[in-house]
Amino acid sequence: MSEAAIVADGLTKQFGNGRGCRDVTIAVEAGEAFGFLGPNGAGKSTFVKMMVGLVMPTSGKGTLLGQPIGSLPSKRLIGYLPELYRYQEWLTGEEVVRLHARLCGVDRQAADRRVPRLLEDVGIGLRGRDRVKHYSKGMQQRLGLACALVGDPPIVFLDEPSSALDPIGRMEVRRLLERLKAQGKTVFLNSHLLEDVEAVCDRIALMNDGRILRHGRVADVLQQRLRWRFKVGGFSDAALGWLREESGLPVGIPPDAGSDRDGAVWLEADLANEEQAGWLNALIVEQGLTLYEAGPRSERLESWFANAVAGLNHRGERE
Numbered sequence: 001m002s003e004a005a006i007v008a009d010g011l012t013k014q015f016g017n018g019r020g021c022r023d024v025t026i027a028v029e030a031g032e033a034f035g036f037l038g039p040n041g042a043g044k045s046t047f048v049k050m051m052v053g054l055v056m057p058t059s060g061k062g063t064l065l066g067q068p069i070g071s072l073p074s075k076r077l078i079g080y081l082p083e084l085y086r087y088q089e090w091l092t093g094e095e096v097v098r099l100h101a102r103l104c105g106v107d108r109q110a111a112d113r114r115v116p117r118l119l120e121d122v123g124i125g126l127r128g129r130d131r132v133k134h135y136s137k138g139m140q141q142r143l144g145l146a147c148a149l150v151g152d153p154p155i156v157f158l159d160e161p162s163s164a165l166d167p168i169g170r171m172e173v174r175r176l177l178e179r180l181k182a183q184g185k186t187v188f189l190n191s192h193l194l195e196d197v198e199a200v201c202d203r204i205a206l207m208n209d210g211r212i213l214r215h216g217r218v219a220d221v222l223q224q225r226l227r228w229r230f231k232v233g234g235f236s237d238a239a240l241g242w243l244r245e246e247s248g249l250p251v252g253i254p255p256d257a258g259s260d261r262d263g264a265v266w267l268e269a270d271l272a273n274e275e276q277a278g279w280l281n282a283l284i285v286e287q288g289l290t291l292y293e294a295g296p297r298s299e300r301l302e303s304w305f306a307n308a309v310a311g312l313n314h315r316g317e318r319e
């Protein structure tokens with residue numbers, strides 16, 4: 001196993017009002033993309049701020065590639081896009097990125113090569129010559145991404161990197177995240193955009209009310225229930241009974257699927273693997289039903305998230 005890039009061990013921040021982040025223990029391997037999910041106010045940003053050394057933990061420990069969080073060597077390893085960003089509005093975008101390059105110790109020649117390419121990568125391009133005060137919120141967020149990446153850090157913490165972007169901008173950021181991952185960077189992504197998390201992250205943790213509620217590999221979360229649907233013609237209750245008995249599988253009619261105009265009916269079953277689906281296909285045909293369509297409907301991350309927090313008290317901004 002490769003070296004853990006991000007380690008949190010019982011990390012806790014309790015603000016004066018009792019809120020914050022409690023007893024978070026996670027390890028993110030180098031080169032992994034890790035998604036941090038949770039309702040508003042769950043404690044995601046607080047956790048990231050502790051990891052990047054902006055908020056002092058109340059208790060617990062953390063390291064970045066073995067360096068204690070908050071230390072200068074750990075800060076040298078990270079790029080960080082905060083959730084709320086503001087850049088010097090009297091400078092041009094390019095000047096802001098160059099300033100961050102200097103702060104990260106990037107030498108001038110490297111900055112000359114890197115900055116124009118980065119501005120291009122984040123979708124600012126020649127508008128880098130405009131002053132930040134003329135930038136839209138989305139442009140400022142792109143600028144923040146360039147600042148986070150200009151030091152070429154091995155670990156990047158991105159707190160909702162596309163919250164201000166339009167759909168095209170979000171797609172561009174998703175591609176950028178994929179490129180970062182391909183370059184072997186460790187990406188820690190706080191996001192409400194579950195599609196991005198699903199597309200980019202290897203593992204996820206779900207935080208609620210300051211604690212980690214669940215965590216796992218994205219692929220496992222999405223595979224937990226493999227629900228198949230079959231569209232059949234010539235359906236009867238007797239045929240359904242026979243199918244259930246022959247297959248021993250929980251075949252049923254989904255509550256949201258009425259019969260089609262052509263009289264076809266949707267059947268549904270939670271299956272363990274594709275062999276079971278093939279077996280069911282064969283039985284449907286053997287029973288003399290017409291099979292129009294069959295396919296899996298894997299659970300999306302969105303419904304996983306909704307199920308995980310359903311009925312829970314989350315003390316977020318709604319309180």
Ligand SMILES: Nc1ncnc2c1ncn2[C@@H]1O[C@H](COP(=O)(O)OP(=O)(O)OP(=O)(O)O)[C@@H](O)[C@H]1O
Nearest residue numbers: 015017019020038039040041042043044045046047
């Ligand atoms: N400096 C602070 N002082 C007191 N309470 C705070 C402070 N910062 C955050 N909180 C509270 O701690 C909780 C966690 O906030 P945090 O910003 O970490 O949540 P989040 O999961 O990032 O939310 P969002 O998804 O809305 O960005 C919230 O209830 C918030 O109001």
